[in-house]
Amino acid sequence: MTDDPRMQSFDGRAKADAAPRAHHLTLSINNPTVRAILWQVGLGLLVVLAAWYLAGNTMANLARLSIASGFGFMDREAGVQIGESLIATGPRDSYGGIFVVGLLNTLKVSGVGIVLATLLGIMLGIARLSSNWLVARFAAFYVETIRNIPLLLQLFIWYALLTEGLPGPRQALEPLPGIFLSNRGLKLPAPADDPIWAWVAVLFALGVLVTLALSAWNRKRQLATGQRLPMTPIGLGLTLLPPLLAILLAGGGALDVPVLQGFNFKGGMTLSPEFAALLFGLTLYTAAFIGEIVRSGILAVPKGQTEAATALGLSRSTAMRLVILPQALRVIIPPTTSQFLNLTKNSSLAVAIGYPDFVAVANTAINQTGQAVEGVLSIMIVYLVISLALSGFMNWYNRRVALVER
Known part of the structure; x- marks a missing residue:
């Protein structure tokens, strides 16, 4: 303890400055935003630890059973015949x-x-x-x-x-x-x-695209003028008539x-x-x-x-x-x-x-x-x-x- 009044004044100011800093720190910890961040960080760490434990346990069990991990089996022959498929398939498929x-x-x-x-x-x-x-x-x-x-x-x-x-x-x-x-x-x-079916598919797809474009134009026209084209018969005509005409011109498919x-x-x-x-x-x-x-x-x-x-x-x-x-x-x-x-x-x-x-x-x-x-x-x-x-x-x-x- 010193008797110097200047040192006593300095110590008083230091203690007075430390008190607001401690109070500010307490307020920061009690801040809802800070607490939310701390909870999220803690939860994230728990998720990471749980994932690490499950992955390690799974790999250990696979190694114990002599089962190889990974997706390398995708290239192996399956030897399975799928009874219903949209594409050609057979037992020699992977x-x-x-x-x-x-x-x-x-x-x-x-x-x-x-x-x-x-x-x-x-x-x-x-x-x-x-x-x-x-x-x-x-x-x-x-x-x-x-x-x-x-x-x-x-x-x-x-x-x-x-x-x-x-x-x-x-x-x-x-x-x-x-x-x-x-x-x-x-x-x-x-x-x-028969090649005609490829043309039929192309004409049908074009008809659908034209119908969609015409429908968008028709909506804008209706908003501008109040007039509206009957899109149902027009759309059916654009999508169905060209393929049918192609089949008729080819003598049938x-x-x-x-x-x-x-x-x-x-x-x-x-x-x-x-x-x-x-x-x-x-x-x-x-x-x-x-x-x-x-x-x-x-x-x-x-x-x-x-x-x-x-x-x-x-x-x-x-x-x-x-x-x-x-x-x-x-x-x-x-x-x-x-x-x-x-x-x-x-x-x-x-x-x-x-x-x-x-x-x-x-x-x-x-x-x-x-x-x-x-x-x-x-x-x-x-x-x-x-x-x-x-x-x-x-x-x-x-x-x-x-x-x-x-």
């Missing part, structure tokens, strides 16, 4: 090749199911609001029944009906010439190896017609019972939920809009198509996106009825190679990518049709 086949099968059933479920859901949503008592009650009964029965059970029911309720190939039903329906599936004529040989049909293309059961189940189940979404979206539009459309002399169907539904889309699209994602992910139930989707193919590869980690990781990545792509597209469409107040 595991990577059959993974592609399974992915295409998943995309096929999901894409067709989304389109059909959307159309059926829109009809159900409108039917529930119909002034016809019988139509409204039937739609309500369908929605409340289908969406409360587990989807897996519905798939089993459809598969049993298609395989046990239909006759065998020798007694196959023939509703139209060249079309056969049996417990082996629906056999249809297919385009044969060769078809591969299915023919009964032995105990099954040869030639043509097949809609298998597995694909049909999965498609029916996914479509009918998802359409029930979409129907409720459409109904709620329509009810969210103020009744004054319907009254105004009626006062202008628009029919009920025209008012629904041009006035009510466009405004209801902002309510309908977000939850419908979730239903599209659910349909895509529910397609993994195909393994229960033998349809070779991506999950079924991956399970086959896992059983043959023992690469369970890589197989499950492939399934997760594929469904994640499909879901993100579908969600991104629907978000873009939602922004595009959103009503903007000016």
